[in-house]
Amino acid sequence: MPNKVDFNPDYPIIAASDALYERAVGIMTPVTQTLAKGPGQYVNGVAPKYVERGNGARVWDVDGNEFLDYNMGIGPVSLGYCYPKVDAAIIDQLKDGISFSLMHKLEVSLCELVHQVIPNAESIRISKTGADVTSAAVRVARAFTGRKKVLCCGYHGWHDWYISVTSRNSGIPEEIRNLSSTFEYNNIESVKALLDEDTACVILEPFIFEAPANNFLQELKECCLENGTLLIFDEMWTGFRIAIGGAQEYFNVIPDLACYSKAFANGMPIALLTGRKDVMSLFNEEVFFFTTFGGEALSLAAAIATIHEMIAKNVPAYLAQKGKQLKDGYNAIAEELGIHQYTKCIGYDCRSMVTFDASAGNPLELKSYVQQELIKKGILWSGFHNMSFSHTDEDIAYTLKAYRAVLTLLKAAVINNEVSGSLRGNPVEPVFRKLGNASNKPVVKA
Ligand SMILES: Cc1ncc(COP(=O)(O)O)c(C=O)c1O
Known part of the structure; x- marks a missing residue:
């Protein structure tokens, strides 16, 4: 049985993801068209690699596992997957041409x-x-x-x-x-x-x-x-x-x-x-x-419908409100557990990020461990809260319950020096944008 958004007894089965990946590696270099969606951002062997469909704030991978998604297409899915008003605008336009x-x-x-x-x-x-x-x-x-x-x-x-x-x-x-x-x-x-x-x-x-x-x-x-x-x-x-x-x-x-x-x-x-x-x-x-x-007219129709809906529903206020619950909730749990010295959630409410400090171990391993355990609980996460209009109060409450469980495990793993040993695959790689951001002065010509 595929996993759900739940405290599943085991990690998801990802056999169909892995089979697709095997087909891809021989002919695609690299396999991903967007670094942030690629295998380097997810713990290999635990996280799904390929998605099949989405609805609201949820996605289903090719093995049928269901996840609550906090990446939302790496930003674009601001209202939610298959959002009816936008889909209707696209379908209407499709009837007339692309x-x-x-x-x-x-x-x-x-x-x-x-x-x-x-x-x-x-x-x-x-x-x-x-x-x-x-x-x-x-x-x-x-x-x-x-x-x-x-x-x-x-x-x-x-x-x-x-x-x-x-x-x-x-x-x-x-x-x-x-x-x-x-x-x-x-x-x-x-x-x-x-x-x-x-x-x-x-x-x-x-x-x-x-x-x-x-x-x-x-x-x-x-x-x-x-x-x-x-x-x-x-x-x-x-x-x-x-x-x-x-x-x-x-x-x-x-x-x-x-x-x-x-x-x-x-x-x-x-x-x-x-x-x-x-x-x-x-x-x-x-x-x-x-x-x-x-x-291209499908995108034009989608943009007009999305902007109208964002204005009508004051979507920025919604993203801020739901994002704040999640950010504040994360920080409160970290403080309660006494691990706020090494992990916190930062950023604006509409889009925040969880950080891990090197004082508790390799930050990428800490992040990978949290990701791995959230995946088991049906949450697709790579450190960000890209809020959408489809994230509900129930989703936030569930995510905070999952964070509480996972951060409790993280605390124990840090204390026992077991983070690295508990990873079931390679840790995630650094986010590319952080790599090249050093100050770089142009060559001054004489
Ligand atoms: C801030 C910012 N600027 C520019 C881009 C490039 O956009 P695209 O990948 O659509 O070319 C991105 C993509 O992630 C971005 O985050």
Whole structure:
């Protein structure tokens, strides 16, 4: 019998997952198209590798095991899997067609809606992926300023200008690498040290888990303005989550350009670039940014339905409320058990993260142990609470009950030095974005 969302007596059977994986390894390099969904983020031999379907906040793997999901498609599934109103909009559009030979009317409808809800959306472009729009933003910023250098902070996708600052930068010419550098979040001096007369733009995730301190975002905006550099917010995680308009609305700091994807189409592939009309108008002639599937209509229909539903139900408030119960609940349990010195839940309520400190052992092993035991209890978890509108009070109560049981086991395993020995497979790997985030100054030419 497949496992349920329950205190199951044993770990799930994952034979069908493993069989699919065996078929994949010979022909796919690597097997995953998204690192965060791949086998490196889950304890091998315990966690399922392939999913078959989802509904609400639950997913079923290919062996039929049911899980309460806290990854939610790595962000996009903001309302819930198979959310009826969004699915109905997709199905309605499907009856009329998917991709066409002319512009589609929903392109206009979506942009009118976005124009109303995103503060800096004087002008809007639609595309498919996060990397599409961050890369378009950087290109148009370079064109507008006539400058070359980019300063960034966070993760911005797979394209050369960004990946060149990470440790995985093979295949990117040195000339490109030398044009991008990273700065430290909440350290305005680290930005000032890098800003120069050739800096086209500063791009950052307005926050990840740490809150902006000392007016950081406002100061950043002022520094950029003074230097003639464009400020770009990468709102992939913050948009339609912390507020409908994202961090720019929440903090009232309006960037020159902003990039959105993930949350606003409940899983359909679509992205937005919003910004100042004078900058965006360069896309009319000088700057090239076009793609075949940019006007694909199922995603447009899904985006419109999702945004309307988010406004009608005040989804950001819901995510914050449910996320706070989970975050506060986790921290209260950790404190009660006396393990809060080495594990806590941090971040904003709509998207928080559980951390483990090296004082209690290898943090990746601690995380793996918690993941392994949560999987047994029917919770699909890799350290994050990506809240959705389908996570209910009952789900939160169940998750906290599971956390209490699992953290009690963790405490005993730490005391007895048994964490590593209790793992039934290889521990999870570090999250990629943490690897390449060190400050990286471009080569200064004599
Ligand atoms: C903050 C941020 N920016 C950009 C991207 C790139 O988006 P995509 O993977 O859709 O290209 C991601 C993806 O996770 C992201 O988290």
